Amino acid sequence: MVGGAVVRRGAVVAVLVMLVQMAALIRPAWACGCGAMVPGNQTSMAVREETSAVRWDGRTEEILMQLTVTGDAANAAWIMPVPTRADLALGDTKLFSRLDTVVAPVDKTRHYFWPRDGDWPFGGDHKKPNGASSAAAPGAAAPPVSVVGSGELGPFQYAQLAATDPAALESWLHTNGFTMPAGLADSLKPYVDQGWEYVAVKLAPAANPGGAGRSVPGKAVPTLGGDLDPLKLTFASxxxxxxxxxxxxxxxxxxxxxxVFAPHRVEPVAGIGGGGSLETLYAGKPDPEQVRWDGGQGPAVFLTAMRNELSRPAAITGDYEFRAAPADERYQRVRYHDELLTIGGVPAWIATVLAVLLVFAAVLIALRRRSNRRRWAAYPPRPVAPPRPAVPPL
Structure with a gap:
């Protein structure tokens, strides 16, 4: 009887554990630095990385955005706030690979003199790498929510919205198939107060090259994964x-x-919280041919590349705003490779030690010779007595 109760209790615990694990699997993992990324029901999704190229000339701003996602969602949507009405277009899929090449660390070799672990006589190879690096015009919105534009771009379906009520905007998104995270209206309120507009985007994986596959009984359903197609937004700011x-x-x-492409090197006006800060990866004026924008020649302006890890997104307090840095100081990361210094294939420390020993030996020999000369000078040879005069015979 007691044994049966123990078995039943164990079965109940196992079922509860399975239910908790299933709930964790189907819980949506919303993530998107620029906006709110949301998957469909009973699926999960996370944005592993968000990469954006921004071009600004003082009047117009362009944002080319690419998301790298993981999860098992068969479709997804996100919303992007913009200060004024935006024009949408598909972005250059190869721009980011070119930019990665430009901002990558340069390789340099630096030599060290004394042997380290792995060098002779402590090991074999004398090469040992050691990486180091060193207010916008408000949009018109008579009703609480207005659809001011819509259309399709490749795999994207989008709607451009204006709103005067964040709760009404959140309701519109839910009604039109954008399953938004709870409490989104609170985050939208500052944009509504400033008269911003919104670009709501839907994406299905069927037309996206990064789509993976998720199996369901009876058929395979493509799922979103990898690098999504880049989308470009252009607006006045x-x-x-x-x-x-x-x-x-x-x-x-x-x-x-x-x-960030701008007339000068840029820096953030202030931090935005979230447990991270922007790290500069590159600052300079690359060859325009290397950073071609929209298939044409790249802008002949200053490029500032930055990276930010936000470990606590809930602590984010606002948007990034940038200003010109005090100086257009250039910066390039360096990846050093340390090598043992050699002379003619021989470790320099060995040649130096041998040279020092030879010099030391020569000095000893010279000192010994000098000492001998002084010794002989201290004890001069005895003078030879003059010969006696010969005695004449008797």
Whole structure:
């Protein structure tokens, strides 16, 4: 009887554990630095990385955004706030690979003199790498929510929205198939107060090359995964801004990479919280041919590449706003490779030690000879007596 009760109790515990694990699997993992990324029902998704190229000339801003996602969602949507009405277009899929090449660390070799672990006589190979690096015009919105534009771009379906009520905007999104995280209206309110507009985007994996596959009984359903197609938004703005506030609703840590083209090197006006700060990866004026924008020649302006890991998205307090840095100081990361210094294939320390020993030996020999000369000088040879005069014979 007691044994049966123990078995039943164990079975109940096992079922509860399975239910908790299943709930964790189907819980949506919203994430998107620029906006709110949301998967469909009973699926999960996380944005592993968000990469954006931003071009700003003081009046117009362009954002080319690419997301790298993981999960098993068969479709997804996100919303992007913009300060003024935006024009949408598909972005250059190869731009980011070119930018990665430009901002990558340069390799340099530096030599060390004394042997280390692995060098003779402590080991074999004398080479041992050691990496080191060193206010916008408000949109018109008479009703609580207005659809001011819509259309399709490749795998994307989008709607451009204006709103005067964040709760009404959240309701519109739910009604039109955008399953948003709870409390999104609170994060949208600052944008509504400033008269911003919104770009709501839907994406299905069937037309996206990064789509993976998720099996269901009877058929295979393509799922979103990998690098999504880049989307470009162009809008008027007298400030260089990058929207981040909606990432307050993210359930996973955020990794953001920004490539900013502007007349000068840029720096953030202030931090945005979230447990991270922008790290500069590159600053300079690359060859325009290396950073071709939209298939044409790249802008002949200053490029600042930055990276940010936001470990606590819920602590994000606003959007990134950038200003010109005090100076257009250039910066390039360096990856050093340390090598033992050699002379003619012989470790320099050995040649130096041998040279020192030879010099020391020569000095000893010279000192010994000098000492001998002094000794002989201290004891001069005895003078030879003059010969006696010969005695004449008797």
């Amino acid at each position: 007298d400030k260089l801004v990058y929207p981040m506030r909606l990432s307050q609703r993210a359930k996973t840590a955020q990794l953001l990479r920004l490539f």
